[in-house]
Amino acid sequence: MEVLRTVAEHQALAAAGVVLFFVLRRWIAFRTVVGAIGPNLPGYRSLIGLPIPLPIRRIPGVLVTGRWLWEQRFKPYEDAGVDMYTMGMVFPTARAGLTVGDPAVVKEITMSRQRFPKPTRIYRVLSVYGPNIVSSEFEEHKKFRKAVAPSFNERNNRLVWDETVKIVLGLFETPDWKGKSAVHIDHCIDITLPIALFVIGAAGFGRQVSWEDDDSTPPGHTMPFKEALNIASLNIHVRALLPKWLIALRSTWRHANIAFDELYLYMKEMIQDRKTSLENGEHVDLFSGLLESADDPVAPLTDDELIGNVFIFLVAGHETTAHTLAFTFGLLALYEDEQEKLYQQIKSIVGPEGIIPGYEEMQRFTYSLAVFYETLRLYPPVTTFAKYAAEDTVLTTTATNPDGTHYPKQVFVPKNTNIGVNVVGLHYNPRYWDKPNEFRPERFMGDYPRDAFLPFAAGPRACIGRRFFETEGLAILTTLISRYKIKVKDKPEWVGLSVEEKREKLLQCRPIITLTPQQVPLIFERR
Template sequence: MLLFQTLFRTWLALVAFYIGWTCLALLRNIRIAKATGLKYVVVPWFSYNALVSLFMRRVFLQLLNKVLPQSSEASVTSWRSLVTGIWPLRFRHAPFAAFGTDTFLAVSPGGIILNTADADVVSQIAGRGDDFPKPIGIYRAVSIYGMNVVTSEGEEWRHHRRLTSPAFCESNNQLVWRETIDRTQAMLVLLLGRYTSSKTVQHLADDVMRLSLEIIGNAALGQKILWPTIEDGEEPETQHLKAGHTMTFSASLGYITTNMIFMATALTTFPLWLIKRIPSARVKKLYEAYDNWKRYMQDMIAERKLGLHSENGSPQNIDLIGQLVKGQVKNKASARGGVTQPGLTDTEVLGNLFVFIVAGHETSASSLYMTILLLALHPHVQKHLQEVLEHILQGRPPSEWDYEQDLPPLMNSFLTAVWNEELRLVSPVLSIPKVVASSPQEVLINGRYTILPPDMTIRLCVSAVHVNPKYWSHGPPSDPANPIFCHDNLDNDMEEFNPHRWMRPEASPLPTPEWDSFKDGSMPNTPTSGTSSTQRYNRLRFPTKGSFIPFSEGQRSCLGKRFAQIEILTALAVIFSQYSVELAVDDWANDEEVKNMTRVQRQETWNKAAKRARYNWQNKLTCAITVQMASSGHVPLRFVLKGQERFFDLD
């Protein structure tokens, strides 16, 4: 009894100490927040503390919402919403509008988060990388194979950036172009062959994910990952399992990419020796995939080194792994010659390749899928895009397209406007975290200079600034009764898919004969000297600096931006230069029934499919590492040759 009383008193003392410490920490942080002069909301825990946040959201918050549900009107500024890390996906710019400011603080006992949808604040913070570094601890999930350009900071980051940047060179861009044309055509052949009876693709997201994996597999690694044949439906590699491996290259990489969160959590929480011994089928599969892919990559790195020594850097080394290894060998040679610039270690090469492949393939696939879905949901936009593609490509098949001739006009046309608008509506990332350096930093906020204290966390709210009406051309909503995101921008069309907002008003409806070429992925600002402005100018609007950041901004902007641009724009051009994509209506009518419908009946049937697609767009977006459509939110689509559309004549 005495022991029980002692333990109980000890427990009470610990609880009292924790509550007291929490209250004191919260009061201290509230005092710091008040000193900034910014508006703030008090939240009970720090959302960037992963374990605490996960427990509190899954247990405490769910229970509280069941017992004391809150109204939707109050939810946009409630601590229950703003304490989560994914509120920018659901509420977008609405909390900022409700607070009457584009920058506010979330204050908790564990820390203070500055949330901003102010383009000028975003630009200041992104442009001062040393003053506002990345909180690299958040990115442990992508360092499971080694340190890389994403998970490093300071001089270590500069080392990685210097040695990885050359890998994204023009020769690699041309490889991406060729591979995208080739593999997208292969995907279309498979889809149209697989669905000969209905032409309906039930889960296009899976096919597009595979397409992106193929493109990046060859452009990054020189590793062919081919589509299964229509006849047998089997993976070509299953008959060619490499000696010493228990999984094929594509199978191990596929498992990693589809189980990324689970794998990262396990590998950053437990040592490998323990993971190998955990008696769980899923954990064993996890380690098998992790180990197989690592050994495949180590073999590839070793082979490339031998190839470089024997072939002196032949053109076959233009893929990413070839370029990284080439830089590694050259830097080591320079170091032996007296220049102290060591190259990346094998582990660092592996770590960077993992980031490029996993992050690149998932984000590109998701963005491509959602662009196709939006075009199916907006046939009038799709028709205009097809007119533009016809004007640029003159009906030539993709096999005759030329990188130097055709890519610049494609990137400077309505095609880019379509993709930019998808990125504006659904950026691959919800927010970009930063942290104030070890000394106070001064930032101009709301017209006055504000001192931000050391170690304050900053959240650049990508989803919010992308729909902040302060920075974008907009008009009244086209359908006020059906907003995409129900809490935000109800009096304008900022939540609607309207690629025309990206086009300069003076631009002609179709592209002009001559184009500015550019190599770095940026758009030209002025006409070429000596050329009439009606022939050579940039047809796309330039958004306000800091208002469009799907690839971040400043020195930490995404290295793979140009890779993604070429891959996605080329894939879209291949698809929509030959085919149209419609919402499938199989759940309401078969092909023969649609054929015999009146125009009014077809309109009613299409509206049902559109209603389902809009519902999924509103309710099925989710975020793990990147934003994507949940598997339960798939929208059946139908690929048809241009001219065979069934619903494009509707309003």
């Protein structure tokens, strides 16, 4: 008995020694990587660092997740007194990185692709169906960009505008809207999401879906297209990170897995339908160039590459628009004076008949674009994007003295250092945006600090679908505001709150793939 106890004690000591050795090695590695970056640069240290946006608050010194950057906005830079700070974690791997909120530094990083490439390993989660334009870099990225670039032209922008206006007007003719003086919506996404899906289907793949058959399940499928895409886009981490045996243990994960399989079938059908249309010489839509590139003799796309890029365009083409418009409608409901300014400009253009003009008149809706941009500044779809240093280098950022004056500060950046371009930090930087927390669309009616406005990324990797997104968003915003006034659907607990306090409640959100509103209850009153 005594021998067994002695053996057990030795085993316990050995196990403790192994754990201690592991922790010590990890801590030494952590101190090494943190110390390699500018030693006088302030920063945050945490035992555990997870890039995914878990619904968990930061525990100082213990845990930080991807959600923290969004919640803090510019505050870490104010605390540090410099527009760049370090982030160091011990687990799951010992690493340190820079988080940048300085427009000049961000411009240098985004324009220097060879010095600061994209760490594609971080974006593998988006390759659930195959390589794509978002998860790739260098030659592979050039191949994908070349394949899709011809489709983003003025002819197809006109198609996007026309289809969007038609779809929104169709919404007004549905039983839930037609003849009603007011429409109550529990979550604004319930209307912005299907609108965006219909637009990407019609303008992207020639897939006409009416409001009547929105929720129908076609033969050969087990769930509607809208449901499959929505579930898949919200559960990419399930498919990409969890083993099949673990997915099988939870019903919501099993349902998400089914949605991915269903979406794959839908995409295959959409691709085949568009290929058949092209062979028959029918109308060429937005993504015909992508489909034709599959047979390019010089740089053909594999089936996985084709499906992977279709998936990215479906997600980016519906989720970004739907979420941004939900934030836009919520802000306009809160700030009634701004909504009235927007309505008066729209009214002056559409006239008493209320006829929405064609795409060629889009540039006249200047306040619509200003409202859209201000929403993107306050609630950018992507709150941060990643780069890394391919070589030892030095970056010069801006630091602040105690008296408020600024001075240049050089930071040594070792090779392989992770760099987070903090879009939220840029958009809330008070040196470039006066009263950055306020909703003030007029900032975009004249000159504005373009290098501090990054909702579409920048440089060679700037969003290729920016014009598509703007055209669709302005068409939806203009058409809806011309007919309806938006109000907040108040909850009892919101009574007596200030506008800013109510905004915190109404527009609660968290970053998933894009910044996602939790619930935006609104009322649409017929004008």
